[in-house]
Amino acid sequence: MVTPLHIGVLALQGAFREHRLALERCGAKVTELRRRQEDTPLGGLEKFDGIVLPGGESTAMGRLLVDRGLLEPLRACIGRGMPVFGTCAGLILLSRELEGPDGTLLEQPHLGVLHCRVRRNAFGRQTDSFETALEVKGVAQALEAVFIRAPLIVSTGPGVECLSFVETGEGMLPVAVRQDNILASSFHPELTDDLRFHAFFLDMCRAWREQGRA
Ligand code: GLN
Numbered sequence: 001m002v003t004p005l006h007i008g009v010l011a012l013q014g015a016f017r018e019h020r021l022a023l024e025r026c027g028a029k030v031t032e033l034r035r036r037q038e039d040t041p042l043g044g045l046e047k048f049d050g051i052v053l054p055g056g057e058s059t060a061m062g063r064l065l066v067d068r069g070l071l072e073p074l075r076a077c078i079g080r081g082m083p084v085f086g087t088c089a090g091l092i093l094l095s096r097e098l099e100g101p102d103g104t105l106l107e108q109p110h111l112g113v114l115h116c117r118v119r120r121n122a123f124g125r126q127t128d129s130f131e132t133a134l135e136v137k138g139v140a141q142a143l144e145a146v147f148i149r150a151p152l153i154v155s156t157g158p159g160v161e162c163l164s165f166v167e168t169g170e171g172m173l174p175v176a177v178r179q180d181n182i183l184a185s186s187f188h189p190e191l192t193d194d195l196r197f198h199a200f201f202l203d204m205c206r207a208w209r210e211q212g213r214a
Helices: 015-026 058-067 071-080 089-094 196-210
Strands: 006-010 029-033 052-053 084-087 097-098 115-117 129-136 140-148 150-155 161-168 170-179 182-185
Touching: 006 015, 015 029, 015 052, 015 089, 015 161, 015 196, 029 115, 052 071, 052 196, 058 071, 058 097, 071 084, 071 097, 084 089, 089 097, 089 115, 089 182, 115 170, 115 182, 150 161, 150 170, 182 196
Parallel strands: 006 029, 006 052, 052 084, 084 182, 097 115
Antiparallel strands: 115 150, 129 140, 161 170, 170 182
16 A cells, blocks of 8 residues: 655644645645654654645744744755645745735745745735636646635746736736745635645655655
8 A cells, every 4th residue: 555645734823624634635644733843953844745834824823933943944844845835824924025915025934935925915805805716727727716815926936837827906916836846825725625736736745755755
């Protein structure tokens, strides 16, 4: 029997249970991650085949990442090539530059590994939350996407592939991206029964494991 993929789901705050369920339904083994597990540079996270950063509140999550000693080990694991999937607040935590709804630069603890600038709470009050079917390149022709006080990706740097877009007041902007081992979306794939985005991420994790995780 093939050993199931072992995924760490950051469980400090937010929608981590739904990610756990989706990953388990895809056949993965899941460990909820609440603190650094060892006092080493990779903090014991090196045993995972991939990590998920869920949606929630990115300022609270960023502060907890620092308090629980997880920020540096996570950054180091991602730097070594471990696949990571960030959704909504998870996308914010991964991105290099963060701005508020009015475009001012925000300083809050985050990983800063994804070459994107994201605008928090970008859809405004009228459209705080909405659902729409989106084409996601390599994943699905029509994926039901749930947006909840979602961020928008306002610019991307080299190496970032845009997988999906929505029409905004500023034209078509990306809402799902991939940069090597980093996958991220503005929306919440864990809140629907459609497992295709999680399956896509697990394929990245499997490929990394098969390469010898290096
Ligand atoms: N609005 C949240 C933030 O900026 C993200 C919302 C979410 O993850 N659903 O942190």
